[in-house]
Amino acid sequence: MKNDSTLSGNDTTAWGRRRFLNTAALTGLTLGAAACTDKQPAASGPTAAPAVASNAAHASGNDTHLKPGELDTYYGLWSGGHTGDMRVLGLPSGRELLRIPCFVPDALVGWGHTNESKAIMGTKPNGALRYTVGDTHHTHASYKDGNYDGRYAWINDKINSRIARIRLDYFICDKITQLPNVQGFHGIFPDKRDPVDPAINYTTRVFCGGEFGIPLPNAGIEDADTYRSLFSCVDAETMEVRWQVLIDGNCDLVATSYDGKLAASNQYNTEMGAKYEDMMSAERDACIFFNIARIEEAVKAGKFKTIGSSKVPVVDGTHAANKDPKTALTAHVSVPKNPHGVNASPDQKYFICAGKLSPTATVIELAKVLEWFDGTREDLDSSIVAEVEIGLGPLHTAFDGRGNAYTTLFLDSQIVKWNVDAAIKFHAGDKNAKYVVDRLDVQYQPGHINGSQSETVAADGKYLAVGCKFSKDRFLPVGPLHAENEQIIDMSGEKMVLLADHPVRGEPHDFIIFKRDLVKPKQVYDLDDFPNAIKDPKESGVFRNGKKVTVKMTSQAPAFSLREFKVKKGDEVTLILTNLDKIEDLTHGFAIPNHDVNFIVNPLETASVTFTAGEPGVYWCYCTHFCHALHLEMRTRMIVEA
Ligand code: CUK
Ligand code: CUA
Numbered sequence: 001m002k003n004d005s006t007l008s009g010n011d012t013t014a015w016g017r018r019r020f021l022n023t024a025a026l027t028g029l030t031l032g033a034a035a036c037t038d039k040q041p042a043a044s045g046p047t048a049a050p051a052v053a054s055n056a057a058h059a060s061g062n063d064t065h066l067k068p069g070e071l072d073t074y075y076g077l078w079s080g081g082h083t084g085d086m087r088v089l090g091l092p093s094g095r096e097l098l099r100i101p102c103f104v105p106d107a108l109v110g111w112g113h114t115n116e117s118k119a120i121m122g123t124k125p126n127g128a129l130r131y132t133v134g135d136t137h138h139t140h141a142s143y144k145d146g147n148y149d150g151r152y153a154w155i156n157d158k159i160n161s162r163i164a165r166i167r168l169d170y171f172i173c174d175k176i177t178q179l180p181n182v183q184g185f186h187g188i189f190p191d192k193r194d195p196v197d198p199a200i201n202y203t204t205r206v207f208c209g210g211e212f213g214i215p216l217p218n219a220g221i222e223d224a225d226t227y228r229s230l231f232s233c234v235d236a237e238t239m240e241v242r243w244q245v246l247i248d249g250n251c252d253l254v255a256t257s258y259d260g261k262l263a264a265s266n267q268y269n270t271e272m273g274a275k276y277e278d279m280m281s282a283e284r285d286a287c288i289f290f291n292i293a294r295i296e297e298a299v300k301a302g303k304f305k306t307i308g309s310s311k312v313p314v315v316d317g318t319h320a321a322n323k324d325p326k327t328a329l330t331a332h333v334s335v336p337k338n339p340h341g342v343n344a345s346p347d348q349k350y351f352i353c354a355g356k357l358s359p360t361a362t363v364i365e366l367a368k369v370l371e372w373f374d375g376t377r378e379d380l381d382s383s384i385v386a387e388v389e390i391g392l393g394p395l396h397t398a399f400d401g402r403g404n405a406y407t408t409l410f411l412d413s414q415i416v417k418w419n420v421d422a423a424i425k426f427h428a429g430d431k432n433a434k435y436v437v438d439r440l441d442v443q444y445q446p447g448h449i450n451g452s453q454s455e456t457v458a459a460d461g462k463y464l465a466v467g468c469k470f471s472k473d474r475f476l477p478v479g480p481l482h483a484e485n486e487q488i489i490d491m492s493g494e495k496m497v498l499l500a501d502h503p504v505r506g507e508p509h510d511f512i513i514f515k516r517d518l519v520k521p522k523q524v525y526d527l528d529d530f531p532n533a534i535k536d537p538k539e540s541g542v543f544r545n546g547k548k549v550t551v552k553m554t555s556q557a558p559a560f561s562l563r564e565f566k567v568k569k570g571d572e573v574t575l576i577l578t579n580l581d582k583i584e585d586l587t588h589g590f591a592i593p594n595h596d597v598n599f600i601v602n603p604l605e606t607a608s609v610t611f612t613a614g615e616p617g618v619y620w621c622y623c624t625h626f627c628h629a630l631h632l633e634m635r636t637r638m639i640v641e642a
């Protein structure tokens, strides 16, 4: 079935024996990973095709090779994975433009070192950072009228259940919130409008899926059968947790409807197993739907409890409490075997769950789920309008705005392009409906996929990016840790065309791609944004209050306002630096030898650090960011006296 675009929906015999991934197929999955050591690429063994072979011949002319000085037409926001940051890419070139630190300290910016960033990241009573590791998976941006509005993006930290907000005017993280009573916060998705108030046609909530069940409250070791997880709603503006929903099973990825009424999460562990064998014991799991308006009514009516020391209202979304559709807060649509990924189609009608351990994609019609909540549809599972076989190990789905879905097949190392309407017809009994349009081998083992503007009403079907977990032979070997392979695909034609490979540091997971004119980045700060700004170099100086010393300084190329400053050994020194240069791109740095201090100040930015003055001596504080012909001369002396 490799790259066999002739294999269509009615070709069921080819699929029969692969209907479900059982123990044997799971062995295949293990082999897939082990196959990295072989010459042969994993699982289904696609051969490495020449990367850009057919590009020149392709009619669309989509080209990833920009001329020097030429700008990209799209932004990509990429999750940074283990580095705990968000990466900003230009597309279609795939050039990395920026890393925005969030959850993990960053040496360029001084993130996790400046007082301002520490306040956002959170500290222990002794002033040290609460966490220095992160694991980001999913990033999504704020919406207005079904398209990105360029205000915010959000990103999750799976390890410590934190959500970070990125301001898309300055491309900085400005708030981080930790979700109470959640472990393994995985899926994240903003709502697209308010379910009740039509005037609120933009994002005001961000939904967060809790993946790991834990004792609630998490005190002592209890029987794993009693573990539960929570679905959380965070206020997009205040970043406070508004409410949580207690559920059976788990949450994984999250999707939201365009009308604001529904959010959903795929559930792979409806068994509530504590071991993987248990987690895959059932043939079907679920996609859980949350009725947002009803949940908020229940919270308003006081129908909630709280857990442990958290004050966040928790409503009951478990099966037992939600049997009556007319009052139910949640609904569970049956989906085959350990689904991974749930994605909202840009025509606003469907959510698509990928099967992972089943070779199928399940198409759920949202209007029918709403009918169940209204009491006019008895059988909730009849909201499934298609459940079609697409290939082995389906994970995530993107869209082109022309009715086609593009799903990654982890085990087959392929992207399958399939037509949603044709799949619905096939499911309804028209065995001549050919829903598989094209297949493309990718290198190798793809996870997330996304198209330009894919998860908006403005899906434009130009570029597709796919995050391949294994790169194997695609790049120069650099020891045991391979780069991952992010591939760019031209999706504008009937057939997909692979345009380029890009090595990336692991492990990005998810990303979004949107038109460049949707954001209006600012390149110079406003002095008034910083309450501690030193607006005039004349305010500079050393101000002592017992053992606490404040050093106020400004920078203007090629000098700091203080050419030297004196402190005493053991002083608690807070140094405040305002960059009074207001020219675009004129950033200064500030490093103090042997004091673990290094940070930058962008044009008209103020940042501060607090440290203890060390052994008596002279310490040359220098500018670490090339700013001027006299950059190397841009220094000041910290004189530490006994
Ligand atoms: S999960 Cu990584 S490939 Cu965290 Cu979005 Cu599917
Ligand atoms: Cu200032 Cu370099």
Ligand code: CA
Pocket: 268, 269, 270, 271, 278, 279, 280, 281, 282, 284, 285, 337, 338
């Ligand atoms: Ca399962």
